[in-house]
Amino acid sequence: MTIAKSAPLLVVGAGTWGISTALHLARRGYTNVTVLDPYPVPSSISAGNDINKIISSGQYSNRKDEMEVNEILGDQAFKGWTEDPLFQPYYNDTGLLMSACTQAGVDRLGVRVRPGDNPKLKEISTTEDFQSLGPPGVLQGRFPGWKGFFIRSGAGWAHARDALVAAAREAQRLGVTFVTGSPQGKVTSLIFEDKDVKGAVTADGKAWCATQTFLCAGASAGQLLDFKDQLRPTAWTLAHIKLEPEERARYKDLPVIFNIEKGFFFEPDGEGEIKICDEHPGYTNISHSTDGSVRSVPFEKTQIPKESEERVRNLLRETMPQLAERPFSFGRICWCADTANREFIIDRHPSHASLILGCGASGRGKLFIKLMVPSFDLNVAHRVSHTGFKYLPSIGSLIVDAMEDKVPPKIHEIIKWDSDSAKDRNWKDTLGRHGGPNRVMDFHEVKEWTDLQPRNISKL
Incomplete structure:
Protein backbone atom coordinates (compact mmCIF):
# COMPACT_ATOMS: atom_id res chain seq x y z
CA MET A 1 0.00 0.00 0.00
CA THR A 2 1.31 3.45 -0.92
CA ILE A 3 0.90 6.06 1.82
CA ALA A 4 1.66 9.71 1.09
CA LYS A 5 4.60 10.99 3.12
CA SER A 6 2.44 13.89 4.30
CA ALA A 7 -0.54 11.72 5.32
CA PRO A 8 -1.68 12.08 8.96
CA LEU A 9 -0.41 9.05 10.90
CA LEU A 10 -1.37 8.35 14.50
CA VAL A 11 0.56 6.20 16.98
CA VAL A 12 -1.34 5.17 20.12
CA GLY A 13 1.18 4.50 22.88
CA ALA A 14 4.55 6.03 23.80
CA GLY A 15 6.22 2.95 25.19
CA THR A 16 8.97 0.90 23.55
CA TRP A 17 7.11 -0.04 20.38
CA GLY A 18 5.22 3.23 19.97
CA ILE A 19 8.40 5.29 20.22
CA SER A 20 10.25 2.91 17.88
CA THR A 21 7.40 3.13 15.38
CA ALA A 22 7.38 6.92 15.49
CA LEU A 23 11.16 7.02 15.05
CA HIS A 24 11.12 4.74 12.00
CA LEU A 25 8.19 6.55 10.43
CA ALA A 26 10.18 9.78 10.70
CA ARG A 27 13.36 8.11 9.43
CA ARG A 28 11.44 6.97 6.34
CA GLY A 29 10.34 10.51 5.64
CA TYR A 30 6.77 10.59 6.96
CA THR A 31 6.19 14.17 8.05
CA ASN A 32 2.81 14.17 9.82
CA VAL A 33 3.19 11.72 12.73
CA THR A 34 1.48 12.18 16.12
CA VAL A 35 1.98 10.00 19.19
CA LEU A 36 -0.64 9.88 21.98
CA ASP A 37 -0.08 8.60 25.52
CA PRO A 38 -1.77 9.31 28.88
CA TYR A 39 1.64 9.60 30.58
CA PRO A 40 4.68 11.80 29.91
CA VAL A 41 7.36 10.21 27.73
CA PRO A 42 8.44 7.55 28.31
CA SER A 43 5.12 6.27 29.59
CA SER A 44 5.36 5.34 33.26
CA ILE A 45 3.29 2.20 32.67
CA SER A 46 5.54 1.06 29.79
CA ALA A 47 7.52 -2.08 30.57
CA GLY A 48 10.48 -0.52 28.74
CA ASN A 49 10.61 2.47 31.10
CA ASP A 50 13.22 0.88 33.33
CA ILE A 51 16.83 1.44 34.32
CA ASN A 52 18.04 -1.66 32.48
CA LYS A 53 17.00 -4.55 30.30
CA ILE A 54 18.89 -7.65 29.18
CA ILE A 55 20.19 -7.51 25.61
CA SER A 56 21.43 -10.60 23.78
CA SER A 57 22.43 -11.13 20.20
CA GLY A 58 19.91 -13.68 18.96
CA GLN A 59 17.04 -16.04 19.77
CA TYR A 60 15.54 -19.05 18.11
CA SER A 61 12.86 -21.67 18.42
CA ASN A 62 12.51 -25.42 17.98
CA ARG A 63 10.53 -24.84 14.78
CA LYS A 64 12.76 -24.21 11.79
CA ASP A 65 10.58 -21.43 10.40
CA GLU A 66 10.47 -19.66 13.78
CA MET A 67 14.21 -20.15 14.16
CA GLU A 68 14.94 -18.39 10.87
CA VAL A 69 12.51 -15.57 11.52
CA ASN A 70 13.65 -14.85 15.04
CA GLU A 71 17.32 -15.00 14.12
CA ILE A 72 16.55 -12.30 11.55
CA LEU A 73 14.67 -10.16 14.08
CA GLY A 74 17.24 -10.74 16.82
CA ASP A 75 20.14 -9.90 14.53
CA GLN A 76 18.44 -6.69 13.38
CA ALA A 77 17.90 -5.60 16.96
CA PHE A 78 21.42 -6.41 18.13
CA LYS A 79 22.87 -4.62 15.11
CA GLY A 80 20.91 -1.56 16.21
CA TRP A 81 22.38 -1.68 19.72
CA THR A 82 25.94 -2.12 18.46
CA GLU A 83 25.98 -0.09 15.23
CA ASP A 84 23.29 2.61 15.34
CA PRO A 85 24.87 5.77 16.85
CA LEU A 86 21.53 6.59 18.48
CA PHE A 87 21.50 3.40 20.56
CA GLN A 88 25.18 2.48 20.91
CA PRO A 89 25.78 4.65 24.00
CA TYR A 90 23.17 2.75 26.01
CA TYR A 91 24.39 -0.81 25.45
CA ASN A 92 26.82 -2.40 27.92
CA ASP A 93 28.50 -5.63 26.80
CA THR A 94 29.00 -7.13 30.27
CA GLY A 95 28.28 -10.79 29.52
CA LEU A 96 25.41 -13.01 30.61
CA LEU A 97 25.05 -16.07 32.86
CA MET A 98 22.11 -18.41 32.19
CA SER A 99 21.60 -20.89 35.02
CA ALA A 100 19.26 -23.06 37.07
CA CYS A 101 19.42 -24.55 40.56
CA THR A 102 17.38 -27.76 40.51
CA GLN A 103 17.77 -30.83 38.34
CA ALA A 104 14.44 -30.05 36.70
CA GLY A 105 15.66 -26.54 35.96
CA VAL A 106 18.95 -27.79 34.58
CA ASP A 107 17.02 -30.22 32.38
CA ARG A 108 14.92 -27.31 31.11
CA LEU A 109 18.05 -25.48 30.14
CA GLY A 110 18.56 -28.36 27.72
CA VAL A 111 22.13 -27.38 26.99
CA ARG A 112 24.01 -29.41 24.40
CA VAL A 113 27.63 -28.32 24.02
CA ARG A 114 30.21 -29.82 21.67
CA PRO A 115 33.48 -29.77 23.67
CA GLY A 116 36.24 -27.66 22.18
CA ASP A 117 33.91 -26.07 19.61
CA ASN A 118 33.13 -22.91 21.52
CA PRO A 119 35.98 -21.09 23.24
CA LYS A 120 33.69 -18.23 24.34
CA LEU A 121 31.33 -20.42 26.35
CA LYS A 122 32.18 -21.36 29.92
CA GLU A 123 30.37 -24.01 31.92
CA ILE A 124 29.82 -22.95 35.54
CA SER A 125 29.14 -25.47 38.30
CA THR A 126 31.06 -24.70 41.51
CA THR A 127 30.65 -21.97 44.09
CA GLU A 128 34.09 -20.66 43.20
CA ASP A 129 33.22 -20.55 39.50
CA PHE A 130 30.12 -18.46 40.17
CA GLN A 131 31.88 -16.13 42.57
CA SER A 132 34.64 -15.52 40.03
CA LEU A 133 32.18 -14.11 37.48
CA GLY A 134 31.86 -10.81 39.33
CA PRO A 135 34.33 -8.25 40.61
CA PRO A 136 36.23 -9.39 43.72
CA GLY A 137 34.04 -9.62 46.80
CA VAL A 138 30.73 -8.95 45.03
CA LEU A 139 29.29 -12.44 44.42
CA GLN A 140 29.78 -13.69 47.98
CA GLY A 141 26.93 -16.22 47.98
CA ARG A 142 27.27 -19.99 47.90
CA PHE A 143 25.02 -20.44 44.81
CA PRO A 144 23.54 -23.66 46.25
CA GLY A 145 22.85 -26.22 43.52
CA TRP A 146 23.36 -23.70 40.72
CA LYS A 147 24.61 -24.82 37.33
CA GLY A 148 24.92 -22.66 34.25
CA PHE A 149 26.68 -21.32 31.20
CA PHE A 150 28.42 -17.98 30.84
CA ILE A 151 29.17 -15.91 27.76
CA ARG A 152 31.50 -12.93 28.25
CA SER A 153 30.63 -10.96 25.10
CA GLY A 154 27.69 -10.61 22.73
CA ALA A 155 25.24 -10.07 25.60
CA GLY A 156 24.71 -7.59 28.40
CA TRP A 157 22.25 -4.84 29.19
CA ALA A 158 20.95 -1.50 27.97
CA HIS A 159 19.93 1.54 29.98
CA ALA A 160 16.33 1.23 28.90
CA ARG A 161 14.80 4.52 30.04
CA ASP A 162 17.63 6.62 28.63
CA ALA A 163 17.47 4.74 25.32
CA LEU A 164 13.72 5.37 25.11
CA VAL A 165 14.21 9.06 25.81
CA ALA A 166 16.95 9.30 23.19
CA ALA A 167 14.71 7.63 20.59
CA ALA A 168 11.79 9.92 21.45
CA ARG A 169 13.97 13.03 21.24
CA GLU A 170 15.34 11.93 17.89
CA ALA A 171 11.79 11.34 16.63
CA GLN A 172 10.85 14.83 17.82
CA ARG A 173 13.89 16.29 16.07
CA LEU A 174 12.70 14.62 12.87
CA GLY A 175 9.25 16.19 13.22
CA VAL A 176 7.14 13.77 15.28
CA THR A 177 4.61 15.38 17.63
CA PHE A 178 4.08 13.85 21.08
CA VAL A 179 0.82 14.67 22.86
CA THR A 180 1.02 13.26 26.37
CA GLY A 181 -0.68 13.42 29.73
CA SER A 182 -4.33 13.21 30.63
CA PRO A 183 -6.80 14.17 29.27
CA GLN A 184 -5.15 15.39 26.06
CA GLY A 185 -3.06 12.25 25.41
CA LYS A 186 -5.30 9.61 26.95
CA VAL A 187 -7.03 7.63 24.20
CA THR A 188 -10.49 6.54 25.26
CA SER A 189 -11.58 4.89 22.02
CA LEU A 190 -10.63 4.26 18.44
CA ILE A 191 -12.75 5.84 15.73
CA PHE A 192 -14.57 3.00 13.97
CA GLU A 193 -16.18 4.08 10.72
CA ASP A 194 -17.27 2.10 7.63
CA LYS A 195 -15.64 -1.08 9.01
CA ASP A 196 -12.33 0.73 9.36
CA VAL A 197 -10.40 2.72 11.96
CA LYS A 198 -10.05 6.40 11.19
CA GLY A 199 -8.09 7.56 14.24
CA ALA A 200 -8.76 7.90 17.96
CA VAL A 201 -10.59 10.01 20.52
CA THR A 202 -8.85 11.36 23.63
CA ALA A 203 -10.31 12.03 27.06
CA ASP A 204 -10.69 15.73 26.33
CA GLY A 205 -13.14 14.84 23.55
CA LYS A 206 -10.81 15.61 20.65
CA ALA A 207 -10.98 13.36 17.58
CA TRP A 208 -7.57 12.67 16.07
CA CYS A 209 -8.26 11.65 12.48
CA ALA A 210 -5.62 9.64 10.66
CA THR A 211 -5.01 7.88 7.38
CA GLN A 212 -3.29 5.07 9.28
CA THR A 213 -3.50 4.32 13.00
CA PHE A 214 -0.87 2.29 14.86
CA LEU A 215 -2.01 0.55 18.03
CA CYS A 216 1.15 0.19 20.15
CA ALA A 217 -0.44 0.44 23.59
CA GLY A 218 1.25 -2.58 25.18
CA ALA A 219 -0.73 -4.34 27.87
CA SER A 220 -3.45 -1.68 27.59
CA ALA A 221 -4.16 -2.35 23.90
CA GLY A 222 -6.99 -4.76 24.73
CA GLN A 223 -8.96 -1.92 26.32
CA LEU A 224 -9.24 -0.26 22.91
CA LEU A 225 -9.76 -3.26 20.60
CA ASP A 226 -11.23 -6.73 20.86
CA PHE A 227 -8.24 -9.02 20.42
CA LYS A 228 -10.35 -12.20 20.64
CA ASP A 229 -8.41 -13.28 23.74
CA GLN A 230 -5.05 -12.98 21.98
CA LEU A 231 -3.69 -10.63 24.66
CA ARG A 232 -3.40 -11.48 28.35
CA PRO A 233 -1.87 -8.62 30.36
CA THR A 234 0.63 -10.29 32.68
CA ALA A 235 2.83 -8.50 35.21
CA TRP A 236 6.24 -9.08 36.77
CA THR A 237 7.96 -7.53 39.71
CA LEU A 238 11.21 -5.67 40.26
CA ALA A 239 13.02 -3.99 43.12
CA HIS A 240 15.98 -1.63 43.40
CA ILE A 241 18.69 -1.40 46.05
CA LYS A 242 20.77 1.78 46.14
CA LEU A 243 24.45 1.29 46.85
CA GLU A 244 26.43 3.69 48.99
CA PRO A 245 28.70 5.99 46.91
CA GLU A 246 31.84 4.24 48.13
CA GLU A 247 30.41 0.85 47.06
CA ARG A 248 29.43 1.63 43.49
CA ALA A 249 32.78 1.23 41.77
CA ARG A 250 33.21 -2.20 43.34
CA TYR A 251 30.01 -3.52 41.69
CA LYS A 252 30.77 -2.07 38.25
CA ASP A 253 31.24 -4.63 35.44
CA LEU A 254 29.09 -7.22 37.18
CA PRO A 255 27.64 -9.37 34.35
CA VAL A 256 23.94 -10.14 34.07
CA ILE A 257 23.23 -13.02 36.46
CA PHE A 258 20.07 -14.90 35.42
CA ASN A 259 18.67 -18.01 37.06
CA ILE A 260 15.55 -19.24 35.25
CA GLU A 261 14.04 -20.41 38.56
CA LYS A 262 15.12 -17.58 40.86
CA GLY A 263 15.48 -14.31 38.95
CA PHE A 264 18.14 -11.93 37.66
CA PHE A 265 20.12 -8.78 38.40
CA PHE A 266 22.64 -6.41 36.80
CA GLU A 267 25.53 -4.13 37.60
CA PRO A 268 24.42 -0.78 39.11
CA ASP A 269 23.23 2.02 36.87
CA GLY A 270 24.75 5.50 36.87
CA GLU A 271 22.87 6.43 40.04
CA GLY A 272 24.23 3.40 41.88
CA GLU A 273 21.04 1.34 41.90
CA ILE A 274 20.99 -2.41 41.36
CA LYS A 275 17.75 -3.84 39.92
CA ILE A 276 16.67 -7.32 40.98
CA CYS A 277 13.79 -9.28 39.46
CA ASP A 278 12.31 -12.43 40.95
CA GLU A 279 11.41 -15.12 38.44
CA HIS A 280 7.86 -16.51 38.23
CA PRO A 281 5.13 -17.16 35.61
CA GLY A 282 3.59 -13.74 36.22
CA TYR A 283 0.63 -12.03 37.87
CA THR A 284 -2.72 -11.26 36.26
CA ASN A 285 -5.54 -8.97 37.39
CA ILE A 286 -8.52 -11.05 36.32
CA SER A 287 -12.06 -9.74 36.07
CA HIS A 288 -15.11 -11.60 34.80
CA SER A 289 -17.67 -9.77 32.68
CA THR A 290 -21.40 -10.39 32.82
CA ASP A 291 -21.21 -12.10 29.43
CA GLY A 292 -18.80 -14.68 30.85
CA SER A 293 -15.68 -13.27 29.20
CA VAL A 294 -12.42 -12.94 31.11
CA ARG A 295 -10.07 -9.97 31.15
CA SER A 296 -6.82 -9.10 32.87
CA VAL A 297 -6.74 -5.35 33.47
CA PRO A 298 -3.33 -3.65 33.89
CA PHE A 299 -2.79 -0.92 36.46
CA GLU A 300 0.13 1.22 37.59
CA LYS A 301 1.74 0.51 40.98
CA THR A 302 5.15 1.40 42.35
CA GLN A 303 5.03 -1.33 45.00
CA ILE A 304 5.47 -5.10 44.84
CA PRO A 305 3.80 -7.90 46.80
CA LYS A 306 5.61 -8.85 50.00
CA GLU A 307 5.87 -12.41 48.65
CA SER A 308 7.84 -11.00 45.73
CA GLU A 309 10.07 -9.09 48.12
CA GLU A 310 10.89 -12.35 49.89
CA ARG A 311 11.74 -14.04 46.57
CA VAL A 312 14.08 -11.16 45.70
CA ARG A 313 15.79 -11.42 49.09
CA ASN A 314 16.15 -15.20 48.73
CA LEU A 315 17.88 -14.68 45.38
CA LEU A 316 20.26 -12.22 47.02
CA ARG A 317 20.95 -14.56 49.94
CA GLU A 318 22.23 -17.13 47.44
CA THR A 319 24.27 -14.68 45.36
CA MET A 320 25.03 -11.37 47.14
CA PRO A 321 24.07 -11.97 50.80
CA GLN A 322 25.67 -8.69 51.85
CA LEU A 323 22.71 -6.94 50.14
CA ALA A 324 19.94 -9.34 51.12
CA TRP A 335 3.19 -5.34 32.50
CA CYS A 336 3.61 -7.33 29.29
CA ALA A 337 0.89 -8.52 26.89
CA ASP A 338 1.04 -12.30 26.58
CA THR A 339 -0.23 -13.84 23.40
CA ALA A 340 -1.37 -17.45 23.51
CA ASN A 341 1.65 -18.59 21.49
CA ARG A 342 3.97 -15.88 22.87
CA GLU A 343 4.63 -14.45 19.43
CA PHE A 344 4.32 -10.80 18.46
CA ILE A 345 1.22 -9.45 16.71
CA ILE A 346 2.53 -7.08 14.05
CA ASP A 347 0.02 -6.91 11.25
CA ARG A 348 -2.60 -4.93 9.43
CA HIS A 349 -5.90 -5.77 11.13
CA PRO A 350 -7.85 -8.19 8.92
CA SER A 351 -11.14 -6.32 9.40
CA HIS A 352 -9.91 -2.72 9.71
CA ALA A 353 -7.63 -1.93 6.79
CA SER A 354 -6.19 1.30 8.22
CA LEU A 355 -5.30 -0.14 11.64
CA ILE A 356 -1.73 -1.42 12.12
CA LEU A 357 -1.07 -3.55 15.19
CA GLY A 358 2.20 -3.47 17.11
CA CYS A 359 1.31 -5.63 20.11
CA GLY A 360 2.09 -8.77 22.04
CA ALA A 361 5.60 -8.11 23.37
CA SER A 362 5.20 -11.14 25.60
CA GLY A 363 8.67 -12.36 26.41
CA ARG A 364 9.08 -14.61 23.36
CA GLY A 365 8.62 -17.65 25.55
CA LYS A 366 8.76 -20.21 22.74
CA LEU A 367 12.08 -18.76 21.63
CA PHE A 368 15.49 -19.69 22.89
CA ILE A 369 18.61 -17.67 23.46
CA LYS A 370 21.28 -18.45 20.90
CA LEU A 371 23.88 -15.76 21.65
CA MET A 372 25.23 -16.26 18.13
CA VAL A 373 27.77 -18.89 19.19
CA PRO A 374 27.49 -21.87 16.79
CA SER A 375 27.82 -24.64 19.38
CA PHE A 376 25.81 -22.89 22.10
CA ASP A 377 22.39 -24.51 22.04
CA LEU A 378 20.50 -23.13 25.04
CA ASN A 379 16.96 -24.49 24.66
CA VAL A 380 15.16 -22.88 27.56
CA ALA A 381 11.52 -21.82 27.56
CA HIS A 382 11.55 -18.93 29.97
CA ARG A 383 10.28 -15.45 30.55
CA VAL A 384 12.76 -12.65 29.97
CA SER A 385 11.13 -9.33 30.61
CA HIS A 386 13.63 -7.54 28.44
CA THR A 387 12.85 -9.30 25.23
CA GLY A 388 10.17 -7.00 23.88
CA PHE A 389 12.37 -4.06 24.79
CA LYS A 390 15.52 -5.48 23.19
CA TYR A 391 13.89 -4.80 19.80
CA LEU A 392 13.65 -1.03 20.42
CA PRO A 393 16.19 -0.12 17.71
CA SER A 394 14.46 -2.16 15.00
CA ILE A 395 10.89 -3.20 15.83
CA GLY A 396 9.42 0.07 14.59
CA SER A 397 10.86 -0.65 11.16
CA LEU A 398 8.96 -3.95 11.04
CA ILE A 399 5.75 -2.22 12.17
CA VAL A 400 6.18 0.39 9.41
CA ASP A 401 6.79 -2.48 6.98
CA ALA A 402 3.38 -3.81 8.01
CA MET A 403 1.82 -0.49 6.98
CA GLU A 404 3.70 -0.53 3.68
CA ASP A 405 2.85 -4.22 3.09
CA LYS A 406 6.55 -5.11 2.94
CA VAL A 407 6.75 -7.82 5.61
CA PRO A 408 8.30 -10.96 4.07
CA PRO A 409 5.80 -13.86 3.95
CA LYS A 410 7.76 -16.16 6.30
CA ILE A 411 7.93 -13.38 8.91
CA HIS A 412 4.28 -12.42 8.44
CA GLU A 413 3.23 -16.02 9.05
CA ILE A 414 4.78 -15.91 12.54
CA ILE A 415 3.61 -12.43 13.64
CA LYS A 416 0.21 -12.16 11.94
CA TRP A 417 -3.16 -11.64 13.62
CA ASP A 418 -4.22 -15.17 14.61
CA SER A 419 -7.37 -15.30 16.73
CA ASP A 420 -7.57 -19.07 16.26
CA SER A 421 -4.44 -19.39 18.42
CA ALA A 422 -6.41 -18.07 21.41
CA LYS A 423 -9.57 -20.13 20.97
CA ASP A 424 -10.64 -21.61 24.34
CA ARG A 425 -7.61 -19.98 25.91
CA ASN A 426 -6.43 -21.14 29.33
CA TRP A 427 -5.87 -17.90 31.25
CA LYS A 428 -3.74 -19.70 33.83
CA ASP A 429 -1.33 -21.18 31.29
CA THR A 430 2.25 -20.56 32.49
CA LEU A 431 3.42 -20.51 28.85
CA GLY A 432 6.55 -22.42 29.75
CA ARG A 433 7.64 -20.08 32.54
CA HIS A 434 8.92 -21.22 35.91
CA GLY A 435 9.96 -19.88 39.28
CA GLY A 436 8.20 -18.83 42.47
CA PRO A 437 5.13 -21.04 42.94
CA ASN A 438 5.40 -22.23 39.30
CA ARG A 439 1.90 -20.98 38.53
CA VAL A 440 0.27 -17.82 37.24
CA MET A 441 -0.73 -15.73 40.24
CA ASP A 442 -3.39 -13.03 40.49
CA PHE A 443 -3.15 -9.70 42.26
CA HIS A 444 -6.49 -10.34 43.92
CA GLU A 445 -4.70 -13.03 45.95
CA VAL A 446 -2.02 -10.65 47.26
CA LYS A 447 -2.47 -10.03 50.96
CA GLU A 448 0.33 -7.53 51.62
CA TRP A 449 2.35 -5.02 49.59
CA THR A 450 5.59 -3.17 50.24
CA ASP A 451 5.48 0.45 51.40
CA LEU A 452 8.12 2.14 49.24
CA GLN A 453 8.62 5.73 48.22
CA PRO A 454 6.97 6.34 44.80
CA ARG A 455 9.05 7.87 42.03
CA ASN A 456 8.38 9.77 38.81
CA ILE A 457 10.00 7.66 36.08
CA SER A 458 9.08 9.80 33.06
CA LYS A 459 11.60 12.24 31.62
CA LEU A 460 10.00 14.35 28.88
Missing part, protein backbone atom coordinates in the same frame (compact mmCIF):
# COMPACT_ATOMS: atom_id res chain seq x y z
CA GLU A 325 18.56 -7.31 54.00
CA ARG A 326 19.15 -3.84 52.54
CA PRO A 327 16.07 -1.63 52.22
CA PHE A 328 14.60 -1.29 48.74
CA SER A 329 14.88 2.15 47.16
CA PHE A 330 12.15 1.45 44.60
CA GLY A 331 9.74 -1.26 43.51
CA ARG A 332 7.32 -1.66 40.65
CA ILE A 333 5.06 -4.05 38.79
CA CYS A 334 5.81 -4.28 35.08
